[in-house]
Amino acid sequence: MKYSLQDLERFANEMRIDIIKMLHEAGSGHPGGSLSCIDAVTSIMYNYVGRTAQNAADPDRHRFVMSKGHGVPALYAVLARMGIVAQDELMTLRKINSRLQGHPVVTALPEVEFSTGSLGQGLSVAQGMAMAAKLDGKPLKIYCMIGDGELQEGQIWESLMSAPKFMLDNLIVLLDYNKGQIDGPTREVMDIEPVDEKLRAFNWDVQVIDGHDFKQLDEALTKAQNTGGKPHFIVAHTVKGKGVSFMEGVIDWHGKAPNDEQTVDALKELEARVNAAAEVAQ
């Protein structure tokens, strides 16, 4: 079943509330890159991976690998909303004995599909999953989320060179291009531009979209289902900290949790947006 774009937007905005609460409770973490990718993660997980509690362990399931492991609060929020992780378990994020490690750990929580957090490695793993699906002739799709700073890793370029060789048209990579990394704006730290031209030169099927526009996300993901022999790369332009006005585009929110006061402000803004959307729907 496909959810409506309005539903997806509502889910994502509700989960932004979860992300802020989780990070506030944890006292650390990465709000900027979690809020920038939640719209895409929501679109992929609900309407393309189609994850449910029932199919989470099915060997023939579509898979989503969060290569930018620091964005995992977005994935945990989705898994909780789907009932795969208990809602109150979200508040154990980053705490001792929690399955919700600061970066995803597959041996603790198999539903994250793989352990990531050391940047540049998840794409190779997703590539291997796509190769296995091809080898077995299974019509599975492998989705992988990478960050713009992550694109600076050498291993990413190994995989970007390799996936077209193996004609992995079942591999769909989404770049959460939020323009910021810990040490500053991506273009200043180590520019990745012209990223779409680089990917086309590497023989990928490339699309460039607004990563907060659910219609564009849906259209791009639909186009990426084609089996023309090329792996798919979606450059999703996003805003770091999207949804919380005082975090938006501010590098400093890459890797720190909001304090009590900031959490109140962030939740007020996010809840107002969710409530306003609910009124419009009625």
Next chain:
Amino acid sequence: MSKKATRVSFGEQLAALGETNPEIVVFDADLAKSTQSLMFGSKYPERFFEMGIQEQNMIGAAAGMATMGKKPFICSFSIFVTGRFETIRMSIAYADVPVTIVGTHCGIGIGEDGYSQMALEDISIMRSLANMTVIQPADDAETKAAVRFLAEYKHPAFLRLTRQGVEQVHGEDYTFEFGKADELKTGSDGVIFATGAVVYNALKAAEQLESEGVNLRVVNIHTIKPLDEEHIIRAAKETGFVLTIEDHSIIGGLGSAVAEVLSEHAPTPMKRIGIYDTFGESGTPNGLYEKYKLDVKGLYEQIKASVQQPAVA
């Protein structure tokens, strides 16, 4: 049987297993002719993946395949693959996927290519990883048995193999027991723990010393992790003097592993024989074994000197 490189034994066995185990997939990073993975690749091209000179991507892709139920073997010169330590740490060891890392051309025995291609530190770094098993076979029969074992093994493993031919220490009827020490010669004046290409040389050197009245036990350690601690402690207590021999740095290899166990459970005078905190160099394998005293003559001299002047107890 004459001398045979353990990489050749590996290639033959893996290609044979391809027939009975359809889940085996093999990756190489532009060294398939050297690692002998091509024996599998030419028989089962659909299950063989030429990854180009991309060791990190090979590690990750194999890990991804392992999550889909495949049994990957990834092959390269040992230092080129184990040198990607953090990728192995994250994508294989921590994820606990059943990938076997096959490192060939280990030790100074690689010869003429010189130090840049030589793995003298690979046991040390692989041994430090939780979840990682480390196996180094001594000859043809042991390599084949280890490969058969690893094809069914459900966790990360590192298999260390030689470029150069090695003499046979086991018969065809050899039974490989994972995690168990393999006693080759009895003795009570001391015990030699040896691993890999130097096991045969250690055995011959011990036989020479036997004729001079020095009665040394020789134990082959094919599984360096998990180590057969019980056997090592018992042999140390029974003989009172321990030598370790390896074509690897004495820092972090078999010698260190044995010393760690004994210093906690049965402190025993000991001597670690191997590469003494230095780099290798170019030369023929035999020439290098002579220069670095890992051939029969060199080991005989090193062992004799150690036995005559054991460390202060």
